[in-house]
Structure formats: structure tokens, C-alpha cells
Amino acid sequence: MKLVALALVFLVFTGCSKTVRIASLQPAEIDRAAGAKRIAVYTFRHDTVGLTEKIETKAAAARVDGKPWFTVISRGDLSKILEELRLQESGLADEEQVVEAGKLLGATALITGSVTAADAEDSYYTEKRFECLDKKCKEYNIFDVSCMERSAVVSAHIRLVDIAKGEVLFADTLKRSRHWNRCFDSSTHIPTKGEALDLLANEIADHFIQRLTPHYTYHEVELLEEPDIDYSAEEKKLLKNALTFIEHGRYDKAEQLLGELLRSTGEQSYVAAYDLGVVKETKGELEAARSLYLLADRNCPEPNETIDAAIVRIQQSIRAKESALKQMNQ
Incomplete structure (x- = not known):
């Protein structure tokens, strides 16, 4: 297979030395999943952050040397098969039933799971401010400013199942959390709670798909001059x-x-x-x-x-x- 040389690019000056940015092809972290290239993504339980769709979209967009890595079975087709098999009585079939439906659609692996946490909350505190009252600041005023910290966390238990063998190729809980701070005398923008949760869900989807996909890493290499x-x-x-x-x-x-x-x-x-x-x-x-x-x-x-x-x-x-x-x- 002929690889595209992605390692080209530019020189960076660090002190007196020149460096070249080089790309290195890395294998998928989850080696057992390397053959799982025709996949179905089934709706995650308790998915209030759209993680199912994010994983499906990122899997469809995954490329290695410009070529799609996955063939993604549409969830619409998966749901249709489940309905035809009369397995979707409550709207969420169990995993064995979904695996059977995926098998009928020619999928080699199933991605499913549940969102175990999706929370964002605010806490409040104050910071001291110093204000000069004259040009030479001989007189000054110290006062408090109200501030807010927004915290968000998203975690999900994700499973990748080999449809032919019924084996679990990957099962893990992935978690992302972050904090943003803003005082009310500042114009600093922080994301809304919905934007924060959406950002963290995207990070989980990115990380999970990268673990299934060969990819390039980049590093700076020094030249001798x-x-x-x-x-x-x-x-x-x-x-x-x-x-x-x-x-x-x-x-x-x-x-x-x-x-x-x-x-x-x-x-x-x-x-x-x-x-x-x-x-x-x-x-x-x-x-x-x-x-x-x-x-x-x-x-x-x-x-x-x-x-x-x-x-x-x-x-x-x-x-x-x-x-x-x-x-x-x-």
C-alpha cells in the first residue's frame, strides 16, 4: 500500500536551531478492533449530549491516507431491521438483539453503550480588586467582584462488540471534565452549560474513534547546521x-x-x-x-x-x- 507522506511542512526556529516537523504513522491503539471496519452505532442509553451521533459522524469521517477507514451502517437501517424483527418494543432493544440486526446488515462490529454522567453546574466566589482614586494612587479603594466557576463533566461507558464472534473487543468508561472561570467585571466568554457538555462529548467521541484508527502523530526534529x-x-x-x-x-x-x-x-x-x-x-x-x-x-x-x-x-x-x-x- 502506497502511503502519502504527510511529514513535510515547515521549519520552526527554536533558539539557534532549526527543526523540521515530521509525521509518524501510528497503529490503532486497540489492535483487536483493527478488522472492525464495517460498523453499526446503536443509540446510547441516557444520551442527552448526542454522543451516539457524534461517534457515528466521526467514524464516517475517519480517514487514513485519504481513504475512509470505516463503513458505517446507518442507524435508520438498523432501527428498521429491529422493527421488522419486532424487537424494538420499548424503543431500546437489548444488545444481543442489536447484534443480530447488525449481522443481517453485514456489519462486522457494533458500537453501543450508555452516557453515565452529563452534568454542568455553577459555583460563585469573589475576588479582590484594587482601584486608584487619584493619579499617584495615594488613595485607593479595595472592593470585591463577584465571579463564577462553571464545571462540566461527561462520561460514557462504551462497548465495541465483534458481531460474528459475539466477543467484546473494547469496553471502557471514558470521561472528560473541564472548568471555566469568569468574573463579572471581565468580558471573558465562557460556554453555556449546553455548549460545555457538547464540547466534552465531542472530545470523548474523538478520543474513542482515534483509538480504533491508525493515525499520524507529529514531532519536531532538530537539524545539525x-x-x-x-x-x-x-x-x-x-x-x-x-x-x-x-x-x-x-x-x-x-x-x-x-x-x-x-x-x-x-x-x-x-x-x-x-x-x-x-x-x-x-x-x-x-x-x-x-x-x-x-x-x-x-x-x-x-x-x-x-x-x-x-x-x-x-x-x-x-x-x-x-x-x-x-x-x-x-
């Missing part, structure tokens, strides 16, 4: 121009120049090897990047934190990519 051996004037120019091309997002030109620099130094420059490894990693060529980082390590006469971090990172990235590709091919 100073010659490590006795560079000629032309070799210094090659390094400088390569770094400029990286800054401009021209990884193709940077790769060409750094390759020329590495050859020119008889493959003895760890700076050239390392920076070329970063370019390869940015392009998603992880094995080539690992070889270059190991070459940089061999050429470096003493421990180098940047190179050490690159070797650890690339090994982790290769393992993560292998796991993600295995999931993607299921």
Missing part, C-alpha cells in the same frame, strides 16, 4: 544551501545537495549523514533514514543527544508503521 569536519568552501556552501532548501520545503533539492555533500566528504561527515537522514524520514523513507542515522552515529566520535534521539525515534517509527500497515491490510 555546523560542519563537523574540515569542510571545503564548496562543502560549506552545499550544507548552507541544503538547509535553506529544507527551510523552503524543497526536500528534493535538499536531498540532492546533502547526498552530494556526503559523497564529497567520503561519507565521513556525521552532520551530512544525519541531515540527509532527516530528509529521508520527512519523506517517509524510514529504512533509508535509519541507515543514515546509524552512519552518523558511527562517524560521531562522542555521544550526541540529537543522533541518539534519532536512532531511538526511527526504530519506534518503523515498528509503529509495520503495525499500522498490518492493521490496514486486515
Whole structure:
């Protein structure tokens, strides 16, 4: 499967060093759920925050390398089957009945559960304020201002069931909470109680779907900018121009120049090897990047934190990519 290299993007200046933002493909956290790609989402019990719809929407929108990860069976079709089977007498069928309906629709997994908490409340307190009564503030006034703290919490017990085997692939309670503060002499906006609960329900849905889906994480990788051996004037120019091309997002030109620099130094420059490894990693060529980082390590006469971090990172990235590709091919 050909992956889209998402790791490109930009340079960030942190002090005197330049960094490149690199994407790393990570496997779905719940490996057992990797084959559950045709799913049905059944209405959560006590769902006053629209969590069912949020999970369904986010599952339908989930993409890996631009391709949909899930096929989502509509809840309308699921309800219709339940009605036809005369299993929906009270409006909420039990899980076994819903699994049977999902099986008839060709779903491989069922997502269901219940919202166990959805509460928002306000508490009040005061803060001291200081007000000058003259220009030199020789006279002043201290007074109290009324303030409010809005607290919200949403939690839900979510289950993912393998329809064919009847096995529970995932069962956990996910919870999100947050606090907002505002004093009445401030124009600071805080969400309404409904907006707060909606925000937290969205966070739960996002987190749950990400745990089921291969995804990219992003990190900043430092470049080496100073010659490590006795560079000629032309070799210094090659390094400088390569770094400029990286800054401009021209990884193709940077790769060409750094390759020329590495050859020119008889493959003895760890700076050239390392920076070329970063370019390869940015392009998603992880094995080539690992070889270059190991070459940089061999050429470096003493421990180098940047190179050490690159070797650890690339090994982790290769393992993560292998796991993600295995999931993607299921």
C-alpha cells in the first residue's frame, strides 16, 4: 500500500536551531478492533449530549491516507431491521438483539453503550480588586467582584462488540471534565452549560474513534547546521544551501545537495549523514533514514543527544508503521 507522506511542512526556529516537523504513522491503539471496519452505532442509553451521533459522524469521517477507514451502517437501517424483527418494543432493544440486526446488515462490529454522567453546574466566589482614586494612587479603594466557576463533566461507558464472534473487543468508561472561570467585571466568554457538555462529548467521541484508527502523530526534529569536519568552501556552501532548501520545503533539492555533500566528504561527515537522514524520514523513507542515522552515529566520535534521539525515534517509527500497515491490510 502506497502511503502519502504527510511529514513535510515547515521549519520552526527554536533558539539557534532549526527543526523540521515530521509525521509518524501510528497503529490503532486497540489492535483487536483493527478488522472492525464495517460498523453499526446503536443509540446510547441516557444520551442527552448526542454522543451516539457524534461517534457515528466521526467514524464516517475517519480517514487514513485519504481513504475512509470505516463503513458505517446507518442507524435508520438498523432501527428498521429491529422493527421488522419486532424487537424494538420499548424503543431500546437489548444488545444481543442489536447484534443480530447488525449481522443481517453485514456489519462486522457494533458500537453501543450508555452516557453515565452529563452534568454542568455553577459555583460563585469573589475576588479582590484594587482601584486608584487619584493619579499617584495615594488613595485607593479595595472592593470585591463577584465571579463564577462553571464545571462540566461527561462520561460514557462504551462497548465495541465483534458481531460474528459475539466477543467484546473494547469496553471502557471514558470521561472528560473541564472548568471555566469568569468574573463579572471581565468580558471573558465562557460556554453555556449546553455548549460545555457538547464540547466534552465531542472530545470523548474523538478520543474513542482515534483509538480504533491508525493515525499520524507529529514531532519536531532538530537539524545539525555546523560542519563537523574540515569542510571545503564548496562543502560549506552545499550544507548552507541544503538547509535553506529544507527551510523552503524543497526536500528534493535538499536531498540532492546533502547526498552530494556526503559523497564529497567520503561519507565521513556525521552532520551530512544525519541531515540527509532527516530528509529521508520527512519523506517517509524510514529504512533509508535509519541507515543514515546509524552512519552518523558511527562517524560521531562522542555521544550526541540529537543522533541518539534519532536512532531511538526511527526504530519506534518503523515498528509503529509495520503495525499500522498490518492493521490496514486486515
